[in-house]
Amino acid sequence: MSIILDHVNYIYGEDGPLAVKALDDVCLQIPDGQFVGIIGHTGSGKSTLVQHMNGLLKATGGHIYFNGEDIYDRDFPMKKLRSRVGLVFQYPEHQLFEVDVFSDVCFGPKNLGMDKKEAELKAFDALRKVGMPMELYYQSPFELSGGQKRRAAIAGVLAMAPEILILDEPTAGLDPKGREEILRQIKELQVQTGMTILLVSHSMEDVAEYVDRIVVMNKGRVMYDGAPKEVFAHYRELEEVGLAAPQVTYILHALKDRGFDVDVNATTTGEAVETVLHALGRIPEAFRP
Amino acid sequence: MLRDITLGQYYQTESVIHRLDPRVKLGGTLGYIISLFFFRNFLGYGVAAVFLATVIGLSHVPFRFIVKGMKAIVFLLLITVTFNLFLTPGTEVVSVWRLTITVEGLRTAVTMAIRLTMLIIGSSLMTLTTTPNNLTDGMESMMKPLKALRVPVHEVAMIMSIALRFIPILLEETDKIMKAQIARGADFETGNIVRRARALVPLLVPLFISAFRRANDLAMAMEARCYRGGEGRTKMKPLVYQRRDRLGQICILAYLAISITAGRLRL
Numbered sequence: 001m002s003i004i005l006d007h008v009n010y011i012y013g014e015d016g017p018l019a020v021k022a023l024d025d026v027c028l029q030i031p032d033g034q035f036v037g038i039i040g041h042t043g044s045g046k047s048t049l050v051q052h053m054n055g056l057l058k059a060t061g062g063h064i065y066f067n068g069e070d071i072y073d074r075d076f077p078m079k080k081l082r083s084r085v086g087l088v089f090q091y092p093e094h095q096l097f098e099v100d101v102f103s104d105v106c107f108g109p110k111n112l113g114m115d116k117k118e119a120e121l122k123a124f125d126a127l128r129k130v131g132m133p134m135e136l137y138y139q140s141p142f143e144l145s146g147g148q149k150r151r152a153a154i155a156g157v158l159a160m161a162p163e164i165l166i167l168d169e170p171t172a173g174l175d176p177k178g179r180e181e182i183l184r185q186i187k188e189l190q191v192q193t194g195m196t197i198l199l200v201s202h203s204m205e206d207v208a209e210y211v212d213r214i215v216v217m218n219k220g221r222v223m224y225d226g227a228p229k230e231v232f233a234h235y236r237e238l239e240e241v242g243l244a245a246p247q248v249t250y251i252l253h254a255l256k257d258r259g260f261d262v263d264v265n266a267t268t269t270g271e272a273v274e275t276v277l278h279a280l281g282r283i284p285e286a287f288r289p
Numbered sequence: 290m291l292r293d294i295t296l297g298q299y300y301q302t303e304s305v306i307h308r309l310d311p312r313v314k315l316g317g318t319l320g321y322i323i324s325l326f327f328f329r330n331f332l333g334y335g336v337a338a339v340f341l342a343t344v345i346g347l348s349h350v351p352f353r354f355i356v357k358g359m360k361a362i363v364f365l366l367l368i369t370v371t372f373n374l375f376l377t378p379g380t381e382v383v384s385v386w387r388l389t390i391t392v393e394g395l396r397t398a399v400t401m402a403i404r405l406t407m408l409i410i411g412s413s414l415m416t417l418t419t420t421p422n423n424l425t426d427g428m429e430s431m432m433k434p435l436k437a438l439r440v441p442v443h444e445v446a447m448i449m450s451i452a453l454r455f456i457p458i459l460l461e462e463t464d465k466i467m468k469a470q471i472a473r474g475a476d477f478e479t480g481n482i483v484r485r486a487r488a489l490v491p492l493l494v495p496l497f498i499s500a501f502r503r504a505n506d507l508a509m510a511m512e513a514r515c516y517r518g519g520e521g522r523t524k525m526k527p528l529v530y531q532r533r534d535r536l537g538q539i540c541i542l543a544y545l546a547i548s549i550t551a552g553r554l555r556l
Contacts, residue, residue: 056468079476082474086472087469094469094495095469097490097494107475112474157473
């Protein structure tokens with residue numbers, strides 16, 4: 001199960017006065033089970049990019065292969081693709097419409113032609129996976145808190161049992177606590193199920209701790225593509241395009257400049273603490289290998 | 290998909306028509322529409338077509354773009370033409386089964402088609418070249434005399450400008466929700482009419498909720514900026530007639546005189 005994007009181009013409003021090249025010759029390969037962060041500034045083309053992966057937008061040039069099949073072939077089953085590549089939009093809670101959370105989550109699996117029982121099982125499973133408290137299952141989705149609405153909406157996509165899950169800014173508009181909870185839940189999901197997950201975000205801080213690979217988009221092009229450590233090594237260039245490396249990168253670089261022997265490649269707070277303590281010559285019990 | 294509707298949309302470019310005072314454009318469009326109903330012969334439509342073509346040329350809006358917006362009303366046009374074609378009594382031309390085409394029917398159908406098409410092109414040209422804000426400013430200023438009759442002119446204009454402003458926002462929102470539901474396996478395109486109507490529920494419920502949410506936010510924002518209606522409110526860019534606006538008015542009057550005279554000649 002892999003997605004390959006082969007020289008994909010996309011132009012918004014192609015024949016209008018304000019034609020915008022949203023994707024410019026994008027080549028990507030996303031193998032099975034990877035947790036990928038797609039980072040970019042507003043308008044960098046990251047949302048456009050992910051909407052290509054389940055066929056909602058059709059590239060104006062190039063090809064996309066899903067498991068080796070060209071999704072633009074005339075006989076390619078687009079509906080099936082959409083069930084296998086689950087896309088959670090930005091502010092997904094805006095799509096909730098049913099009378100209670102549980103029926104809303106059932107909407108996706110029912111659309112795939114599952115019978116009632118199977119759909120309900122899937123919905124139950126999905127709600128459990130996103131950590132929705134049981135007592136809220138039969139509440140109106142409009143009465144939930146922001147974070148819980150979002151969980152319900154994510155469950156709505158998850159219930160379709162996709163092989164690849166794409167989340168577009170899943171933490172937008174949440175407070176730091178809700179943000180961390182959602183991200184942790186996503187990571188847990190990825191570890192438990194081995195699902196391929198694409199996480200779109202504009203914040204390095206958000207993804208640094210969780211993903212295996214980072215793709216940086218800028219002006220519709222892939223700017224960097226690699227492991228977080230490799231990408232953050234370019235932190236000066238990232239800054240020039242309005243993105244920032246995680247705060248620890250700056251601190252470690254500053255320490256290094258002042259003569260401390262720290263590893264500047266640490267990307268998470270935990271790793272940073274470890275390398276700083278190491279440089280200071282004190283390695284507490286908990287951090288000892 | 291929904292972005293293809295150009296009716297009521299603004300096309301941003303630089304042209305004489307774009308710079309024209311909205312009051313001139315509103316009056317001109319109104320005059321043009323009325324003129325279409327005065328014609329008794331095809332010469333009038335010919336004059337109107339020349340006038341329209343000139344304005345389109347001056348406006349720098351690509352003809353392709355205008356036609357694209359017409360797609361939405363093709364259906365309406367077809368119904369009108371069909372009914373007129375078959376249901377007008379008169380001298381028979383062709384008769385198949387119970388359907389009869391008459392000379393009069395043919396004539397009305399063709400006139401109707403031309404009239405409707407030109408009417409829609411003309412009025413969409415106005416919205417294509419005038420920003421919604423300008424348009425409502427123009428309307429407010431033209432309706433000022435109605436204030437004496439206690440018509441809440443400012444409020445009406447404000448409502449209109451908000452409504453117009455929200456069209457693209459709600460279209461975008463619809464597009465987004467539609468995509469989100471398609472991603473969840475919703476199907477808006479196949480099935481019979483009942484199925485399709487039911488398929489709209491997952492689209493309409495979130496759309497209404499979002500419209501109310503936006504209305505609420507906007508009301509709050511207006512209140513926070515101490516909005517209190519039109520009394521004593523001044524404009525940042527008041528409308529002022531200029532030389533080109535006078536010239537525009539003269540052109541429109543000339544067009545009306547020529548086209549209506551030509552259109553009412555007995556040929």
